[in-house]
Amino acid sequence: MHHEKLIKTIKERRDVMQVTQETLAELSGVGLRTLKQFESGKGNPTLITLQKLSDVLGLEVCLQLKNITKANETGENTI
Amino acid sequence: MHHEKLIKTIKERRDVMQVTQETLAELSGVGLRTLKQFESGKGNPTLITLQKLSDVLGLEVCLQLKNITKANETGENTI
C-alpha cells in the first residue's frame, strides 16, 4: 500500500464509522493537528501514531508480501 | 500486527533474504543506526522509514481489518 492509499483507507474507514477527525483524535490519543496533517497528505506519522489511529478504527498495521495476488491492482475492493 | 510482530517480520524476512542490517540499510536508504534501533525493539520508525525497509524486502505496509479470521492468532504461518 502506497502512502496515498493508506491515507485513503484511514479516511474512508473513519467516514464509514461516522467519526470526525476531532473524535478520532480524542479516542486515539493522537493530537488533532497530527491527524489533520496525516489525512491531508502532509504527514509522515510514526508507527505508534498509525497504530493508535488504526486501533480505534478496527484496523491494524501489517506487513504483507508484495504481489501476493495480481488481483486488486486497481485499488478496488479496498477495505 | 502488534509492534513486536512487525519487528519479527522484518527480521525474519531479512534473514530469509540473507541480507545483513548493513546491506539493508544501504539498499533502503535508511540509516544503519535507525534500522538497528528498530530491530532491537527500541525504535518508533516513521511510516516512510518502514516503507523504505519494506520495499527492499519485498514487503508492503498495509492496513487490514482486525480479526478478519480467527486463524493465525498464535502467530504461526507468518510471512
Place this chain on the structure above:
DNA sequence: ATATAAAGTGTACTATATAGCACTTTTTAA
C-alpha cells in the same frame, strides 16, 4: 579457542513529528 562478521549500544547533533492555538476554507443541513 579464536578470528571475523554481524548485531547492539552510548553519546550527541540535526531534522522533523507531535501538538496546541487561532484562523480560513470547505462541506453539510436547514
Place this chain on the structure above:
DNA sequence: TTAAAAAGTGCTATATAGTACACTTTATAT
C-alpha cells in the same frame, strides 16, 4: 442561501526520530 460543523493551514514550541561515529557484545565460522 446561510448557519453550523467539519476539515485544512500558518505559526510555533517541544519532544523525539534519524543519523554518524566509535565502541561493545554476540554469532558464525575455521
